[in-house]
Amino acid sequence: MVSQLPVLQVILPLMAAPLCLLLKRSTLVWLFCLIVSFLSLLISILLVQQVSTSGPIDYAFGGWDVPWGIGYRIDQLNVLLLIVITAMSSVVLIAAKESIAREIDPEKHVYFYILYLLSLSGMLGIVATGDAFNIFVFLEITSLSVYALIAMGRHRRALWASYQYLIMGTIGATFILIGIGMMYQMTGTLNITDLSVRLAELPQKRTILTAFVFIIVGVCLKLALFPLHLWLPNAYTYAPSIVSAFLAATATKVAIYLLIRFTYSVFGPSLSFAAIPLQTLFMALGLVGIFVASVTAIYQTNVKKLFAYSSIAHIGYMILGFSTGTVAGLTATLLHVFNHALMKSALFLALAAVMLRIGSVQLSSMQGLGRQMPWTMAAIVLAGLSLIGVPLTVGFVSKWYLLVAIIEQGNWVVAGLILMGSLLAVIYVWRIVEVAYFKEPATAQKGDVLEGAAGGSTEAPLSFLIPIWLLVGANIYFGIDTRFSTQLAQSAAQSLFGVSP
């Protein structure tokens, strides 16, 4: 059983998805999904333990040895992602029942859960597999189910947002596939460990370089790195609230994982960083991304969209850490993957609660919410402070590590720009605070409010408050006790550089 953990991690939600059809009743399906998701979380916790005690785990699919069959390889890098994905999925699912009852037609509930599980297993598959083509397969499983999930949004523009994402995502996936094809043509293997060995031996580099560029651009599309971010704001805004929370916490993190995996494990840092000026390019794009997205966020009137733009800005921070090409920088990136998942899931889940009660997440309809939903708004404020990077929250820990990594390289200007970026976060978070706490509740504005929700907006139900405050608590807990998160990130970064922890 223990030796089968790597495959169970992926197979469990994948097998559970069709079973949902048999259960039919929405509540039952929800309960079933919740159990599956928590079991996945349990598996990833076990995997973390196993990897930290006995090193990376190799698993040969169906007993076919690695160069022929598909191999799974769980190392320090992907356990971090596995635990983030499963934990976020589980916490978000707690609130799913009430949220989708409000936002999705009852006859689609079962399909919602099926797609949710499929996208979960897809993400876990991308992360767990050690086979380049397998990555593409799971990428498609995730993407297709996520397109459908976004299209379930009530708003008419959800379809358009989903279509936009479909086009951009497909281009990205195709680019990745082309890159993988070229690598296969040159080396005759798809296994990642094998690829890295053979790619290094190849005398002729041009095809490999082309493959590398295709893959990087494809991954950056999935990553929503500025300026390839256009699909993200609409997708996050018009998706059902639960989907937004799940995606914001996981989807781009998986893409960051792919970026790191391809540059460090497949092509190797010598090729990745020497052949093209990737570091300079990423540093510039990261910085521009932080500023453009943060400034755009300031001018949003839809709070979900505001935080979507903030997500793009935070991808910029992760890319900055990545662009340093040092252990410290990569640690900062991975730490921020973990920490940002905590912030954004808390924020989007709190917005789901707002959606549940007042039927809108327009800034104007959140007037006076500080009194009507004190706990939800307090959660938004705390998670917002974490987003800014106030001490004793996770945001501060990531920022500290990122700054140290950048300053160690003597890049004072970049360090200053990062800090300026976090000031922009102060502005967009504070706009929400002012509206929620200083404006009188808007009772007359029925235009924004869905029917039946105009009156009696009170505090969110416990099924929301528990996961929201669990996440807010995690934001503070991991901001103080940083041992778990930094150890995970540090050992992952060190393993990629071949330094023994």
Place this chain on the structure above:
Amino acid sequence: MISDMNESLILQLAIVLPLLTSALIIATGKNPNVREGVTIVSALVLIYFVFNLYSAFSNDPNQVISALWWELIPGLTISFKVEALGVLFALIASFLWLVTTSYAIGYMRGHGEKNQTRFYCCFAVAIAAVMGIAFSANLFTLFIFYEVLTLSTYPLVTHAGTEKAKKSGRVYLGILLTTSILFLLSAIVSTWVVAGSVEFTAGGVFSPDVDKTIAGVLLVLFVFGVGKAAIMPFHRWLPAAMVAPTPVSALLHAVAVVKAGVFTILKVCVFIFGIDLLPSLATTDFLLYLAAATVLLSSIVAMRQDNLKLRLAYSTVSQLGYVTIGALLASESAAIGSALHIAAHAFGKITLFFCAGAILVSLHKSNISEMRGIGRQMPITMAAFFIASLSIIGVPPAVGTWSKWFLLMGSIETEHYIIMSVLMISSLLNIAYLIPIPFHAFFPNGFTNKGEAEDSAISDVQSNSQIKEAPLPSLIAIVITATGCIALFIYPQPLYELATAMLETRAVNYAE
């Protein structure tokens, strides 16, 4: 050993107690009398704790009283240590918290303010942050509590909830967060990278062969980063904060918050750079003259303000410049002068703000031009105003005399004659903008002939010249702080001993 542990416990309790108080205040929010009782009792207990630390410290200055809470990142800890300057600051803050609470009870009820529970709760959190700042053992801990102080005072500044309060809150938060995140945090991270430590160390953390350019830039970052010290051009938040209820302006924006700022600068100068390294940095002189310009300019701006609280706010900006100058002069007497001025200005300015609030509550006047002749109605308040003005100006019999004396000595010792003359001119300006207020209050006719408009105002005043002092709890507070100004002039030894002890620890360690 056991007494050691006790003191370490007391040190931690001094920080935790106000936090517990804020929780208790929320719990007892429904019953105002119990709620205020809770605040007063815990203020008394806090004074007891801090005084215990003081006596333990003054009995044996070499004894180390410290507490380690948590190691956030290897080498980066949240830890506390009792040290002379911190004790001085904590003593002032805890004592004035008690007095201000008494004042606030009279003011908030007399003025019929809303959301009083939130007010007292945030107030207690702010005091906890101040205790954390006072006793922090390293820059990192100090930074955390510095930010907590900013965030916990934001609801107090915007207490009124009006459009104006919201705007001022934006300025307040904007400047304080911008400077602290942009400059202070980068200075701290850079210190960490360059020196490998952010602990407050006697004699400084930088090695003697540190790159002088980098250290100089870091000093600028620190001085600008501590926006709470209100060095121009980052002083706008302080006048903006005056929209808050008067007790907030009195304790937080004349004592706790601004003193946290100059306290940080003094700590950084003495314990991060060390007063031996400071004079060798190219930027020290630049910052000195910037602080001197702040002193003069804000005094001039203060003269032009008609709103009493605004005038006092600009006066505070000016007086904070004194402390920064003292810290940057990097001589023993100047540093002592700075430390004394933290205390002296605290007592003087809080009295002035108390008086301003008292006038607002009982006579509903906030502009100086309307205050002619009010000495008849509020004799005690205006007398206290006069004493406190003397202290700010720095003439006997008020405590401000001592701090200005040492600051002047420091400027002469280091041969900064321009700074010396700035300090003298500023004292004259202080006379010009403070003394006319109590003077006209008692002698509405002055020595010259007045226009007709004033005549009618005077007759108006004379028509209702019955005594109309502030509510009793507020009046008691005013009398206590005004008496403090005089008492500390006559008996300044404890202050002086603490101020010198701050430097002695340096001397001892440096000799080793």
